[in-house]
Amino acid sequence: MSHWIILPVVLPALMASVLVLALRHHLDLQRIFSIAGTVALAGLGVVLMAMAHDGTVSVYELGDWSAPFGIVLVLDRLSAMMLMLTAAIALVVVLYAVGSGWDARGQHFHALFQFQLMGISGAFLTGDLFNLFVFFEVLLIASYGLMIHGGGGRRLRAGVQYVIYNLLGSTLFLFALAILYAVTGTLNMADMAGRVGGITGGDTALLLVGAVLLLMVFAIKSALLPLHFWLPETYASAPAPVAALFAVMTKVGAYAVLRVDTLIFHSANDAMAALLSGLLLAAALATLAVGMIGILGATGLGRLAAFAVIGSMGTLFSAMAIFTQETAAATLYYMLHSTLAGALLFLVVDMVRERRAGGDAYRPAPAMAQGGLVTALYFGAAIAVAGMPPLSGFVGKLLILDAVRDAPLAWLIWTAILGGTLIAILGLAQGGSRIFWKLEAPADGAPPSGPAPAIALPAASAFVLLGAIVALTLFAGPVTSYLDNTAAQLYAPQTYISAVLGSDIEG
Amino acid sequence: MEALVALGIGTLTAAGIYLVLRRRTFPAILGIALLSYAVNVFLFASGRLMLNAPPVLIDKTGAGVYTDPLPQALVLTAIVISFGMTAVVVLLALGAYLSTRSDRMDMDNGPDAEEEAGQ
Numbered sequence: 034m035s036h037w038i039i040l041p042v043v044l045p046a047l048m049a050s051v052l053v054l055a056l057r058h059h060l061d062l063q064r065i066f067s068i069a070g071t072v073a074l075a076g077l078g079v080v081l082m083a084m085a086h087d088g089t090v091s092v093y094e095l096g097d098w099s100a101p102f103g104i105v106l107v108l109d110r111l112s113a114m115m116l117m118l119t120a121a122i123a124l125v126v127v128l129y130a131v132g133s134g135w136d137a138r139g140q141h142f143h144a145l146f147q148f149q150l151m152g153i154s155g156a157f158l159t160g161d162l163f164n165l166f167v168f169f170e171v172l173l174i175a176s177y178g179l180m181i182h183g184g185g186g187r188r189l190r191a192g193v194q195y196v197i198y199n200l201l202g203s204t205l206f207l208f209a210l211a212i213l214y215a216v217t218g219t220l221n222m223a224d225m226a227g228r229v230g231g232i233t234g235g236d237t238a239l240l241l242v243g244a245v246l247l248l249m250v251f252a253i254k255s256a257l258l259p260l261h262f263w264l265p266e267t268y269a270s271a272p273a274p275v276a277a278l279f280a281v282m283t284k285v286g287a288y289a290v291l292r293v294d295t296l297i298f299h300s301a302n303d304a305m306a307a308l309l310s311g312l313l314l315a316a317a318l319a320t321l322a323v324g325m326i327g328i329l330g331a332t333g334l335g336r337l338a339a340f341a342v343i344g345s346m347g348t349l350f351s352a353m354a355i356f357t358q359e360t361a362a363a364t365l366y367y368m369l370h371s372t373l374a375g376a377l378l379f380l381v382v383d384m385v386r387e388r389r390a391g392g393d394a395y396r397p398a399p400a401m402a403q404g405g406l407v408t409a410l411y412f413g414a415a416i417a418v419a420g421m422p423p424l425s426g427f428v429g430k431l432l433i434l435d436a437v438r439d440a441p442l443a444w445l446i447w448t449a450i451l452g453g454t455l456i457a458i459l460g461l462a463q464g465g466s467r468i469f470w471k472l473e474a475p476a477d478g479a480p481p482s483g484p485a486p487a488i489a490l491p492a493a494s495a496f497v498l499l500g501a502i503v504a505l506t507l508f509a510g511p512v513t514s515y516l517d518n519t520a521a522q523l524y525a526p527q528t529y530i531s532a533v534l535g536s537d538i539e540g
Numbered sequence: 541m542e543a544l545v546a547l548g549i550g551t552l553t554a555a556g557i558y559l560v561l562r563r564r565t566f567p568a569i570l571g572i573a574l575l576s577y578a579v580n581v582f583l584f585a586s587g588r589l590m591l592n593a594p595p596v597l598i599d600k601t602g603a604g605v606y607t608d609p610l611p612q613a614l615v616l617t618a619i620v621i622s623f624g625m626t627a628v629v630v631l632l633a634l635g636a637y638l639s640t641r642s643d644r645m646d647m648d649n650g651p652d653a654e655e656e657a658g659q
Contacts, residue, residue, distance in 0.1 A: 186640035207583055214587075214614075
């Protein structure tokens, strides 16, 4: 049993405790520790990717209690990849937050940030549904603190909405877990996968209710229609670097749907698989439409970026909802891309807010300092988000369109994705031209351009994200072959189940 | 007994949902609290209702009467988490009330509000 698997949870937890207890008054030390901790997490991500690369499913039994009695952490290709993605985004975001001075605008930014990383890593690794609930709560409670970082009345009010919405989600999660436990008698995912097949009679209906409720909880997390109401206001009001990290948080919901469906519900019975797939597809197409129309109708860059996240979740789920191995691979590629692109867009939004006299609202304002660089970054981010060539959004959408070709409603998905892309291009072009081109002369006596904060580190971190998107495009071949293997592993859940349940014999 | 517990959970949930849908933060927080009570009882019932039985196996064959201990542990975790979350949301609502002098849940989307969000 390798102890590497628990380190992505333990390391941020320890780091956060040190930050909040010992270093609370030393911002410089906090920055050093937080960056070092995030670099170490990225290193762990590489190690875990290497461990999972050959297709082995590694299991870590907490307290050496064998499954299904104890809680297990499970590492497979998908978990390792999501961890690596989280660590990469986190590293960029923490560098940006330090470079732009966001971490100095309130207390405990770095401690909350590390707790958030702990929650996300745990959610990707756990093999137990109740433990997944606990890690969801960890990442949510840290996100509440991060969301209101820097204070301000509007941010606090948006925070109240966000917290109450998510508390309702948590309650729903517990209802779903209770139903599933009552029906199957277990909370271990692998064990449950083995038991759902044997459920007959009246319990099938209960199982279905539990599965749909669970799906609803994950839909809240991934902002699927009609449960997306929390997202635009939250993401637009949150500090933009935090919103960039939240781009990973919506993917936690997508990951959970993919994991739970492929492992537990997909093979349970056909009627159930068809129902879940149909519900998800309908929600995904509506989400896609609302997200893309929201991009066009936004009144500021912050809301534009928030709706871009919703639109990308819609695109992602419209492929995932088909639930075949091919669509899973395409979904995962788009997931990598949309996380990077969404984070990049939020960093650009923050650069605009920091420099432009009128904030990020669509109103004429004097030219901003360092405008050329920010404009260029926005141009890159917009191309990536819209999914135009030459960046990876294009490759991702192409893979999705190709993967859903044999699905019964392929024409509808094609129409929605292509139409949505067109609307998104219009919306992004409108946003860019109204923010960067529609200038007015500065008021008398005012300096010719707005404030010019330090740009070296913020721009560097944004360029790292852009570079990652370019790399994802250039190395699309190797990446997709890795993702094909990942999807194949997801759709052969027997390896996962026997790794978890059989490990008491080996160990 | 099952009917009584089910009625109790139903009433708590209905009251909780009604309160959460109110426009001010205080009733909404009360609603969240009621919902978390309801879900705790519901979790407890997921291990089947049993009277006067210990939460451990008494003889090793498993033949003796016992009540499922796992939901009790789950309820304990859920209580701790919902208690912490309620504290967070109370503080947040207080902060929002003190800095905007209003405890309404909805946002007013005027041009000034947009500007404030950008700062």
